[in-house]
Amino acid sequence: MHEKVIEGILNGDRRMVARAISLIENQDPNKNKILSEIYPHTGKAYVVGITGAPGAGKSSLVDRYLETLRKQGLTVGVIAVDPTSPFTGGAILGDRIRMQEHALDKDIFIRSMGTRGSLGGLSRATKEAVQVLDAAGKDVIVIETVGVGQSEVDIIKYADSTLVVMTPAGGDSVQTIKAGIMEIADIFIVNxxxxAGADRTVSEIGMMLDLSENNKQWRPPVVRTVTLDSSGIDDMYEAIEKHRTFLMESGNIEKVRKERIRRDVLDLIEYQIKNTVWDQVSGSDEFEELVNQIMSRENDPYSAAAQVLQGVNLDQCKVF
Known part of the structure; x- marks a missing residue:
């Protein structure tokens, strides 16, 4: 069955692309085989990440950006990550409602994904969904993160260009400077x-950039937008294209993507080892005894962890 899915992905079959992403989210046994087979056909799409605080208007920006990309004749994949309830495990997945006018466009594929407990604003399956859309021939892939605030920095692991969306009166200047999320931006969007307060927000971002030592090669531009009348959307598109040109001409795109591959391989190794340790340890009498010893202060977590690792058989680590 997975051969049919692989063939469909490579042919750009929307139904098979959707099925593949569902298999990935549900940890289907054929998932790794599919991803392995399509991998040689990836690496062509340009990935744009859009992040920022909740209510900043990220979904509306994506909606307008899609219109601009389609005017350029480009095919687009969108992954919109929504928060998953810690109580029910469900997610509203509302971004497709906001972008419904594009639903009938065969050259735009929109997929909402729940975080399913992952931190950092993204679903664990996001990068694998990006590979599917890439192999399906999409020119540009847009990732819209869930919007969790200052800690939402995982997007830099996935995107070639990262846009941080802010709004007027989104915080005072001290808050702006200290926010970790500000350090990941390739482009700032003041939506x-x-x-009122837009001029002040633009000024504060400029002050922060003047103090930063991270923009010697590329100084992130600050773009003003209003999604209600699409003003500034063309400027946003041009800023992304300029950053893309900068990455290509400077050779930084190769460095960024090589580091991404290095991180992906290490993440997969860590994931498999963690699962192996969990399978061998969780629920065992020996482990429960260690927990009891720690509770009574006869042992400590550090010594217990070392003891557990000594007894783990990594030869049982599952092969992809």
């Missing part, structure tokens, strides 16, 4: 810039 809803028709509101």
């Amino acid at each position: 809803k810039s028709d509101l």
